[in-house]
Amino acid sequence: MGEFFRVLADNQDLFVDGFTNTVKLFLISAVFTLVLGTLLGAMRVSPVPALRAFGAAYVNVLRNTPLTLVFAFLVFAVPKLDVNIDYFPAACIALTLYTSAFVCEVVRSGVNTVAAGQAEAARALGMTFDQVLGLIVLPQALRSMVPPMMSVMIAMLKNTTIAAGFSVLEAGAIPAYMAERGEPQFAVLLWITIGFLILILPLVFLQRFLERKWTVAR
Amino acid sequence: MRIARMAALTAMAALALSAAACGEEGAPTPSGAGNGSDAPGGDTCQTSGTTFTPASNVAITGSPTYDKIKAAGKVSVGVKFDQPFLGYKDAQGTRCGFDIEIAQYVASKLGIDPTKIEYKEIPSANRETAIKGGEVDYYVGTYSITDKRKNDISFAGPYYVAGQALLVRKDETAITGKDTLKGKKVCSATGSTPIQKVRDEGLTEPENIVEFKTYSECVSQLLDGKVDALTTDDAILKGYAAQAAGELKVVGEPFSTEKYGIGLPKDDKALRDYVNDQIQAAFTDGTWQKIYDGTLGKSGSSATPPTLERY
Numbered sequence: 001m002g003e004f005f006r007v008l009a010d011n012q013d014l015f016v017d018g019f020t021n022t023v024k025l026f027l028i029s030a031v032f033t034l035v036l037g038t039l040l041g042a043m044r045v046s047p048v049p050a051l052r053a054f055g056a057a058y059v060n061v062l063r064n065t066p067l068t069l070v071f072a073f074l075v076f077a078v079p080k081l082d083v084n085i086d087y088f089p090a091a092c093i094a095l096t097l098y099t100s101a102f103v104c105e106v107v108r109s110g111v112n113t114v115a116a117g118q119a120e121a122a123r124a125l126g127m128t129f130d131q132v133l134g135l136i137v138l139p140q141a142l143r144s145m146v147p148p149m150m151s152v153m154i155a156m157l158k159n160t161t162i163a164a165g166f167s168v169l170e171a172g173a174i175p176a177y178m179a180e181r182g183e184p185q186f187a188v189l190l191w192i193t194i195g196f197l198i199l200i201l202p203l204v205f206l207q208r209f210l211e212r213k214w215t216v217a218r
Numbered sequence: 219m220r221i222a223r224m225a226a227l228t229a230m231a232a233l234a235l236s237a238a239a240c241g242e243e244g245a246p247t248p249s250g251a252g253n254g255s256d257a258p259g260g261d262t263c264q265t266s267g268t269t270f271t272p273a274s275n276v277a278i279t280g281s282p283t284y285d286k287i288k289a290a291g292k293v294s295v296g297v298k299f300d301q302p303f304l305g306y307k308d309a310q311g312t313r314c315g316f317d318i319e320i321a322q323y324v325a326s327k328l329g330i331d332p333t334k335i336e337y338k339e340i341p342s343a344n345r346e347t348a349i350k351g352g353e354v355d356y357y358v359g360t361y362s363i364t365d366k367r368k369n370d371i372s373f374a375g376p377y378y379v380a381g382q383a384l385l386v387r388k389d390e391t392a393i394t395g396k397d398t399l400k401g402k403k404v405c406s407a408t409g410s411t412p413i414q415k416v417r418d419e420g421l422t423e424p425e426n427i428v429e430f431k432t433y434s435e436c437v438s439q440l441l442d443g444k445v446d447a448l449t450t451d452d453a454i455l456k457g458y459a460a461q462a463a464g465e466l467k468v469v470g471e472p473f474s475t476e477k478y479g480i481g482l483p484k485d486d487k488a489l490r491d492y493v494n495d496q497i498q499a500a501f502t503d504g505t506w507q508k509i510y511d512g513t514l515g516k517s518g519s520s521a522t523p524p525t526l527e528r529y
Contacts, residue, residue: 075439076435076438076439076442079439079442079443079444080442084444087428164408165408165430165431166430167405167428167429167430169429173408173409173429175343176342176343176407176408176409176410176431177408177409177414178409179342179343179344179345179346179347179409180342180343180409180410180411180414181366182346182364182366182367182369182370185344185346185347
């Protein structure tokens with residue numbers, strides 16, 4: 001047991017650096033993902049066929065591509081086009097592009113929970129598409145979107161560990177360092193699990209809070 | 219130009235796909251004296267041509283590892299697969315290189331035919347775990363003997379002494395040694411000793427340190443101009459320089475001493491002593507030199523057998 005705590009105490013620097021980067025990666029990607037994902041979701045329910053087609057194509061391509069390949073594409077293939085992206089931004093872009101496809105589908109399914117009559121009534125009042133979506137549909141859709149959205153965000157938080165393979169020193173890179181330092185892998189992995197629990201629990205509480213706050217009788 | 223780039227891009231995507239698919243041990247690998255010299259391209263294995271005849275009447279008493287190997291009639295060996303001229307697996311699935319032949323030599327001395335070797339590609343970070351867990355019987359793959367590692371496993375050897383050096387693009391003139399790295403992007407394997415040395419000694423700024431899982435990925439970044447130098451043991455770098463002839467070169471005096479040992483289960487002293495004896499025999503009878511000259515020696519630098527450490 002003493003050995004277990006010693007692993008953390010002796011390697012604080014690595015755990016702090018690693019998890020700080022994980023949080024940075026998550027927060028930056030989360031902001032862009034929510035924006036891009038909502039935009040894509042709006043495209044998929046928009047009345048313009050070209051936008052719908054673009055949204056559908058985006059979701060189908062990105063959702064069917066393993067995240068590792070999205071990373072590999074940005075880090076190994078894009079430089080061949082003489083486009084140079086640094087590794088941390090590349091990781092943010094990869095996570096954003098990939099997770100947006102999932103956020104888009106959460107938004108779309110949320111919108112679908114709003115009765116068609118709501119949108120029709122809004123249109124009958126002369127509202128534009130932006131107004132219908134922004135004032136009538138999305139606020140209602142938001143409520144049913146909370147739990148799946150949190151699942152997507154939690155998945156993204158864990159997906160940040162893939163960046164370790166692409167030169168971003170975050171929590172996923174800790175095991176490699178610890179192995180080289182000769183620390184027991186079992187304890188290391190347990191500490192990483194505990195680290196992620198600490199990061200994910202607030203998200204779970206946020207979900208509960210929002211669910212309770214926005215609950216409505218239907 | 220545009221088309222060429224698109225083609226390169228598609229090829230990269232295909233490569234990434236196949237790399238992902240090959241994470242698992244794929245097709246059975248023809249091992250031993252496989253020499254696919256008739257296959258096209260530079261990705262073919264070249265062996266030193268040394269033949270490894272399984273020894274009969276092997277007697278090692280008190281070694282649980284050997285008992286296990288003997289009972290199974292085969293041996294599982296941890297290796298690297300992406301280090302040209304050291305531990306390499308070519309497009310045909312043939313394995314070759316200095317470390318591979320050392321592994322085959324040791325197997326033959328354990329009475330196992332080298333074709334009965336079950337190779338396992340264990341990344342550096344998982345080596346101790348694989349040996350401790352019995353996943354491999356021994357490990358031969360640029361495995362530096364360190365006191366910390368001796369807590370977990372045992373080492374036979376060293377069978378080779380390497381030193382940390384730098385690999386740069388052929389036209390690079392600014393980087394000549396470890397003290398010229400400031401402001402340059404330096405790549406190595408995630409968490410590896412060489413990159414920790416660069417970080418600890420402040421050879422370059424922390425934001426200029428680039429880490430990938432494998433050295434090959436660093437080589438790719440080096441060729442694309444995204445990093446300026448790759449640092450690790452000169453043995454590994456010489457292999458890459460020989461592979462990408464005309465594009466890369468090794469610079470700088472070695473600035474560390476890495477003694478490569480054969481990783482063995484801890485407390486199996488009987489096996490360690492036996493393997494040490496066999497390595498010594500290879501030093502003395504010229505087998506070691508023959509293996510070296512036929513593999514790493516092709517990079518143009520000569521080497522002589524090191525001195526065994528029987529700790």
